[in-house]
Amino acid sequence: MGKQEGRRWTFVVVLVIIMIGIAMVWCWRSEPWKWARREQREVRLISGRPFLVGEFQVRIGFPETPTTQVSYVIPVDGEGRPLPAASNMVFYAPFNGEDGSTFLANRGWLGAFWFENNCTVFSMFVKINPQGFRHSYGNYLGGEWFEVVCAVQDHLCTEFEIEKRPFFVVGESAGGNLAGQMATAMPERIAAAAWCGATNLAKPAKPNRSKLLALNTWGCPGMIPTLEAVRWQREVGGEVWHGITPPHFRELRNYHAPGEIAYLLIQQFIIDAMRSREMGVEFPSPEFLMLWQTLPQTVTDGWLQPKGGVSDELLVYPPLPDANRVILLAGGMDHIGFGSRMDGLLRLAEAGAIPISLPVDEHYLEHPEQMELQLKQVLERPEWAALPIYVAGSGMAGQLAALAVLRQPDQRIKRIITLDAEFDSPFPHLSLAAAWKNDLIPLHMMFSHNWPDLPEGITSTVFAMDEKYDGDDIWNAFIAEVAREETSSDK
Incomplete structure (x- = not known):
């Protein structure tokens, strides 16, 4: 073998070593053999109480959101084990373009679930999408997002030995679309769903099994589509609580953003559904009904569903x-x-x-x-x-x-x-x-x-x-x- 031939083989060996090194680094960083990658978790003391807070990435391959970041918070005991109530799991469906994985810092109203009632709460990042994609987060027509959400729940239950039970979904705007459509498509997985501002809901073929709360703010573009969906549900013998609530930032004329009463109703509705499942108590509670009576139901029905004369x-x-x-x-x-x-x-x-x-x-x-x-x-x-x-x-x-x-x-x-x-x-x-x-x-x-x-x-x-x-x-x-x-x- 000549010197030139030796140099050629040396170059090939070095190139192979470099490629192997790159592949090892890629494998180490992307963890292709794992469904949940780059997972980080820690037990945090929040107001003196321990909570397991974590995040991980999931490669889902959708055009707008090829990879999503999932975050979760789980109430735990002093040894880091999930509390029994952690099996009450709440998924926060983010609106279009929202980084739901930041819910712990940016969605204080969800604390009614994870902090006050010891529930597990999880959410994810969704990249805003242009119109027309089959996987459009605002429409959910293909149902692929349903599978992603259920897979996240499955992973959390397996990873932390939490009893897997039908979970709860809350959301607003496009997140309301997911909450309502998922409860219709997968009632065996959803115990209750509550949302505000949905604009695209599915037509049910049979009565709902999940408890449903459908809210809109007055002036919201989803008012009429939601009224139609509620009518569909009732025509097949289903039950759904439907109300029109004041919007947020009235001075800015934002008629799509929920106001305080909408969040309070969503919180109480989901908490009542949990207590009804756990203890068999009356549903909904007197606390929910007191909030409900503050809504101008007679007025909004009179304007949106006029009887004439x-x-x-x-x-x-x-x-x-x-x-x-x-x-x-x-x-x-x-x-x-x-x-x-x-x-x-x-x-x-x-x-x-x-x-x-x-x-x-x-x-x-x-x-x-x-x-x-x-x-x-x-x-x-x-x-x-x-x-x-x-x-x-x-x-x-x-x-x-x-x-x-x-x-x-x-x-x-x-x-x-x-x-x-x-x-x-x-x-x-x-x-x-x-x-x-x-x-x-x-x-x-x-x-x-x-x-x-x-x-x-x-x-x-x-x-x-x-x-x-x-x-x-x-x-x-x-x-x-x-x-x-x-x-x-x-x-």
């Missing part, structure tokens, strides 16, 4: 205990969105009023006397007999409400406030000018655009000349005026 049931927003006046707020047939309307009712309740919402449709134009029937219902309620009444409304609904008051004045009605109502009309039965009498109930008219000449005795506010006002600002100013209590100048 005059309803015998007044749509009363739940007032505060010390409410001191009644406000009838008529709306419909204008540009005010559902979320803004509900915000307005909430603000009126917070101002100490009993808000009554009155949806007005085209039927009222042909039969304006129906507004008078609604007003009569309010005046005849015995529990409100000693309270002053304010009547308000936007657009044609406000015009009809004002007409109803002017045609049957009552000394308990203190003010009428309208937004963008017409004062005069070519149709006498719709004309405020024809019904107005100077010496009766004070009338305040607000306008966001052109405004008419008004007779003496009618006050007005005009926004058209002030460019700082947009549509929401005008609505908020209108609600503030409606919430204003009677003053000496109003009497």
Whole structure:
């Protein structure tokens, strides 16, 4: 063998050694023989109590999320063994693009499960995806994510010798999609699911076995899809608790983010499901029902599932205990969105009023006397007999409400406030000018655009000349005026 041939073989041997070294490093780092890789865990003392906190990676091969990071927290005893209650496992389904693996630091409301009730909680990272992928996290149509979640539970139960039982799922937005669809597709694995803001839920073929809580915030794009899914579930004989809750950051008009009451309801619902399974206690609990009664169910059902015509049931927003006046707020047939309307009712309740919402449709134009029937219902309620009444409304609904008051004045009605109502009309039965009498109930008219000449005795506010006002600002100013209590100048 010549020198040149020897050098060639030396080069080959060195190259093989380098490749073997690279392969060993890769194997050491990626651990391809393990399902859960790069696992780290430690027992932490949190407020003086021990919890096993860990994380690991799972290669799942989805286009948007080829690898996911899983985090978990398990309550343990002084020797690091999981507590018996750790078999109550809660999966937090992150919304699209959320790093759910950071839940311990960023989702304090989940502490109601792992800290207060000794449950195991786990979640994972999901990369935000473009539209159209088969594995879209926002849709879950293929069901592959269901298998990933179940595999994580299986791993935790095996690794830490935790009894494997049907687990609980909570989530919001796209996480709500997963919670609802997984409970429908795999009822044998899901004990209960509670979510807020789902926009894509599955149509069930049979009644649900899992306990279900489906929430939306008012104004959320998932309200109507969720109503449809609830209807599907009930048509096959299933049961689901469904409610519309206040959103978070109302001042920022974020109608998709859950507010505090939504999180409280989700917490209590899941905790009640656990206690019902463990101890056979009543489900849901009185604590849950007290929270549930604070929701404006009558109002939201009346707007989202209208029956048409005059309803015998007044749509009363739940007032505060010390409410001191009644406000009838008529709306419909204008540009005010559902979320803004509900915000307005909430603000009126917070101002100490009993808000009554009155949806007005085209039927009222042909039969304006129906507004008078609604007003009569309010005046005849015995529990409100000693309270002053304010009547308000936007657009044609406000015009009809004002007409109803002017045609049957009552000394308990203190003010009428309208937004963008017409004062005069070519149709006498719709004309405020024809019904107005100077010496009766004070009338305040607000306008966001052109405004008419008004007779003496009618006050007005005009926004058209002030460019700082947009549509929401005008609505908020209108609600503030409606919430204003009677003053000496109003009497």
